[in-house]
Amino acid sequence: MQRLQRIRSKVAPLLVDNVDTDQIIPARFLKVLDKHGLGQHCFADWRYDAEGRPLASFVLNQARHAGAQILLVGDNFGCGSSREHAPWALLGAGFRVLLGTSFADIFRNNALKNGILPVTLDAELHERLAERLARHPELELTVDLERCRLEVPDEASIPFSLDEFARHCLLEGVDELGYLLARAPLIAQYEAERAARLAAEGTP
């Protein structure tokens, strides 16, 4: 997993609530065997017309947002299907940080496992950021995960919270599997104790 410590970037706004993972990556692009190459299909049905030409009205096609690594999203981003292809597609499209007011549970888990940081902002701050970006699309924000702060030009830096374990994994670029594998003896102990308990009750 790619580590994430500090990112300074322009911000692409996608201010729609309840964006589901079918929009982030439509199901017809899930017939793949690996994680790579999905960036081109990210938001395919909002991004291209019927002939496959980019729609100028869609934020990801606009030159002023090119290269943005931060996506400002609405409420309940990533609802619906558990497809991890959604964060793979976002990552492929260059995004490392999502700023929103809430995220769907499974999507949030999947994002964190792929080096994408979902930051939950309160509604008032979110609205203020959206307004500033509307006036100044070139605005660059800095997301500092070491200090858990969001730096907005001409404002006091804004604290955000992330559970310590997820933060550690992102900062170090390590995934959870190493942690789990290192605890194999605990798993074996659990299995043995439970098997004994169930056997005592007469069930397999």
Added chain:
Amino acid sequence: MTARTLFRKLWEEHVVSEAPGVPAMLYVDLHLIHEVTSPQAFAGLRARGLRVRCPERTIATMDHSTPTVPGGLAVVDAAGRAQLERLRENCEAYGVRLYPLGAPENGIVHVMAPELGLSQPGMTIVCGDSHTSTHGAFGALAFGIGTSEVEHVLATQCLLQRPAKTYEVRFDGTPRPGVGPKDYILALCARIGVSGATGHVLEYTGSAIRQLSMEGRMTLCNMSIECGARAGLVAPDDATFQYLAGRPFAPQGAAFDAALRRWRRLPTDEGASFDRRLELDVSTLAPMLTWGTNPGMGAAVDAPLPRPEDHPAGPVREALEKSLEYMGLTPGEPLLGRPIDVVFIGSCTNSRLEDLRQAASVMRGRKVPPQVRVLVVPGSQQVKRQAEAEGLHELFRAAGAEWREPGCSMCIAMNGDELLPGQYAVSTSNRNFEGRQGKGGRTFLGSPLTAAAAAVTGRVTDVRQLL
């Protein structure tokens, strides 16, 4: 001892270890996999040189990319075939039991696992598929995971998890004719919205739940994810135990009796408290139909469409406008009577025998108008055999519907079954997101009865007029 909820009991039984500042390690009893969300997980194992810790706890099926026309692998497209073949190779290499396309046990993962008796009370069950919440109908903690977590479970049989909050939804009352579990869950989604239960595990309680068959409970739990819940639960009771008795993977003989003693301890203790509660009276419900682009955008089938101008300017109004525009619908008008192009009866929500019987009860002796396409897709080979033994396939065909091979079909539209741009469908599946059933397609979600009523009239219809 403190009174505990069903969720708490399931959670505590499966915690391998807990440490401050770290999520708990939760043990997984049953891991279900399919061809679309598993290849990258096996590739991860291979890259790290890992084995599957407990191959006997993982069961594989093929369902998402599979065509629902006869012929199996011979008729699947190249990309789909590559996924199916990769799953077969992975299962062989790692010793995982696979029920491949065409096998008598094959079917949609959330249909075939319960009917084989794999899904049992007290278990933790996961799958790389959000509708894993289905198995909560058995009093199992069942939830969807991503592919990284599929890899974690394959390698360690564990996941890192934080406990969810608990949310009791109590359904009381006796439903009016034409109203059933699909309407209950669509009504709940409409009531609390698509993020109404985020961070929570729902437990469905009340007299109306006790009256439901296991099929009905699966329909209800299946769509828990559509209101954002991590999982949905129904406490096991005699209906659960009768369903399980004699199924191939259920405990047999004395082991079944011992399991029963354990299962009967699972229901939420009297006096246990939930973080949130909601009560719904099913006797007040009408058949439900969604009109918008998420499962929370639904109403009684005979209700007029919402009018964005009734809402103050802001995100709610914008979402209504955007949805109605995508759906090509006029605010304030009725949905009833609107012509439709396709009816889809199937999916992990509503493709079990009881669902097909319900649809058949409306379609018996009636005809599908020639301009309407109706797909009836059984959820598994077993459902297909049972339905054919009852002659349901002949009934559907006589009405003018297509009787297909089992699979996810038009719910996911990645297997050849899809809507054309602009088409309207009444569908028994679980998601009406933009393009979900095919790019540009427009979906109205309803029950098998409501779908069958649309099938034989070619229009959005209140099934109560046909009963």
